[in-house]
Amino acid sequence: MTHDSARPAGASVSAPAAAARYPQRARTFRWSVSDIVVASTLAVASGVIFWGWNLSFHFVGNLFAFYPPVETLVHGMWLFPAALGALIIRKPGAAIYCEVVAATVSALLGSQWGLTVLFSGFMQGVGAELIFLAFLYRRFSADVALLAGAGAGFAGGANYHWIMPMYAYAPLETAIHIGCFALSGAVIAGLLPWLATRGLAATSVLSPLASRRAHLEPAFGTGAGAATQR
DSSP, X not given: OOHHHHSOTTOOOOHHHHHTTSOOOOOOOOOOHHHHHHHHHHHHHHHHHHHHHHHHHHHHHHTTTTSGGGGGGGGGGGTHHHHHHHHHHOSTTHHHHHHHHHHHHHHXXXXXXXXXXXXXXXXHHHHHHHHHHHTTTOXXXXXXXXXXXXXXXXXXXXXXXXXXXXXXXXXXXXXXXXXXXHXXXXXXXXXXXXXXXHHHHHTTTTTTSTTTTGGGSOSSSSOSGGGGOO
């Protein structure tokens, strides 16, 4: 009789036992075909979501007419592919790649901001990418995801004010505008993608990828990301 058959029905599987089902592989930063296909699929789907969000943003933006600087509380919707791609692919460049491809799809479908979204996407991707780089692509816990989302938001806000200026606020309003952008990024583009990654990993759909054990990793701390790299 095997160990599994001896376990009472309904008993939960311990983390070590569950982890044994996912053999560890040598760590590498080289992108596989699976990485490219999944990242591209995520990015294109995100670009379609961008396009839909663009269509509704005029209405959503009006909800903040009482104090325009806080409208960036919902701008995280334009940031989520960066952290989501990095959390799932776990290779250098994933955040930038997914954010830029999503922005490109959005532009091709008819973004009201035209081709400027390409540079915005690049900057936002860089903001998230730098966070994962700071942890040497070894940690993919909730705290790192929150920082990555916030980094994408800060980079987006900095771009809007100082690189490709789209707003002309006083210093205080500028700080609030960028701060709300970073906060929105942390929650919408950091925490939610982290939860989505864990949910997908639990269904085994990420089995060809380095994030296949994401649901077994601790929410905070060093995590087990390094052990799952391919």
